[in-house]
Amino acid sequence: MATPLLEVEDLQIELVTPTGVVRAVDGVSFTVDRGETVTLIGESGSGKSTTAMGLLRLLPEGVAVLSGSVRFAGVDVVADPAAAARVRGRVAALVPQDPMTALSPVHTIGRQVGEALRLRHPHLGRAEIRERGIALLEQVRIAAPRRRWQAYPHQLSGGMLQRVLIAAALAAEPALLVADEPTSALDVTVQAGVLDLLLELQERTGIGVLMITHDLGVARLVSDRIHVMRAGRFVESGEVEQITERPRHAYTRALLDAVPRLGPGQSTVRAGAPVAAEEGAR
């Protein structure tokens, strides 16, 4: 069997806080292969974003202590933190949570997308970078890409910025996209557009995606496999149908029941209901 794109084994992340050491991620293992989407789902504080940022080694040094192993196409970034710098923007790219703060406000869109392109293709000239960058903006369906290339982040909407960030991530031609709650800061209608775009890009390029989300709707739409995370551990892992149709763990069922549903005779919102009471309701 070929080496998986991403292979995480027994990853533990301890965060050094003023009040003591917190084990935010407690021994998780999973893999992501080419062309598939693996989702980590859980409520805030479950350790899913810490996992994503930790495996790209984007948590501040000295604050986060990693153990276990994280291999990107065979390269272990836990054993060799310097290797992470070679992985980022080449093997793996990040689509961040809040697009409004994820781009430098004093640099143009073109400068920031162009920079990602230049890192991948150092031999390209300025004009070529620009043409390729504008093509990328077109690919992520940004209207008037030529004009937007010159624009600053504050001149674009949140949804448009997230598309720019996806373009910047794609500029690296990565094999794996780590999407850390890519739609949670966006309006619902804009969310759908961004998810569609991610799915379409995956279909076309065969890129692997590690999706981090708290939204079961998002997970159901995009995932091949889902890992349900709680308090730093996976409580349940499985194919998307198994997790959403036949959850085995009580916490997964609670998560599923927390999703608002429409329909006659059914209560709409069940968030916060005790797990034991859910058995009869199903």
Place this chain on the structure above:
Amino acid sequence: MIRYLARRLGQSALTVFLTVTAVFVLVRLAPGDPASAYAGPTASPEDLARVRAQLGLDESVLAQYGIFLRGLLHGDAGMSYSFRAPALEVVLGRLPYTVTLAVAAILVTAVVAIPLGVWMARRADTAREIGASVLTVAGQSMPDFWSGVMLLTVFAVLVPVLPASGFTTWAGLVLPAVTVAVLQIALISRLVRREMAAALAAPYLTVARARGVSERALVWRYGMGNSLIPVLTALGTRFAALLNGVVVVEVVFAWPGVGSLVVRALETRDYPLIQATVLVTAALAIAVHLLVDVCYPLLDPRVRLGKAAAA
């Protein structure tokens, strides 16, 4: 932009005018008689009265102010009592020395304080950073007459590698510029540290790092690029202050600048010279501030000068 500039220039002219007027009144409220300084200690009351009439000091303050304003409109700030020459010419003659010292000091400051502040921000709360931080507090607390004399003692007396005073060669610029820069470095490096620490923790920096941007580019392009407005403002403010002359340092190093001139003017109650000095230095300081403000939109595209002025 043109409207903004016109408006700002109008405001600046008004500020300079009000400053000069305030100084005009204040020097006359202060005790002391220019005539006795002018005529010497042996002058008789008759001599003093004659000198007063000659200098126009026997007129009412309002009348003196009127004469002063009329002169200003013709580019004449009056005759200096002690130099017996046009006061404006005396000040402008000293200005190149002050500007040279201020430019040298602010360059030393920028070259040392910016990398130092960046280094402190990147090594925040490590033992070495705390050491550097203590040093900057020391630099901030050290009186410049003391640091000046210490530098003189070491580099002009014990190891005589640099001239002790005056400005005859470029080497003579080193000690006064460094003395002035000590305090400025302490102030600016701490500001750079604070701004950079915030910029280095910003989400866009993490996202850029995730794109594979090198650490050097992250620090200088992203971190510094986003900290430039406060840093440039602080450098501009310090530079404007230095243009008013650095009195103590100019005295310690016998530097022929505006600072030592103003001391002499005050001692001799040389009203026109005091007024001319204030006029020139206030105009320069305001020009520097205006220049810094005009740079803002170049440093941060979110700043629009017209809007800021209207708000």
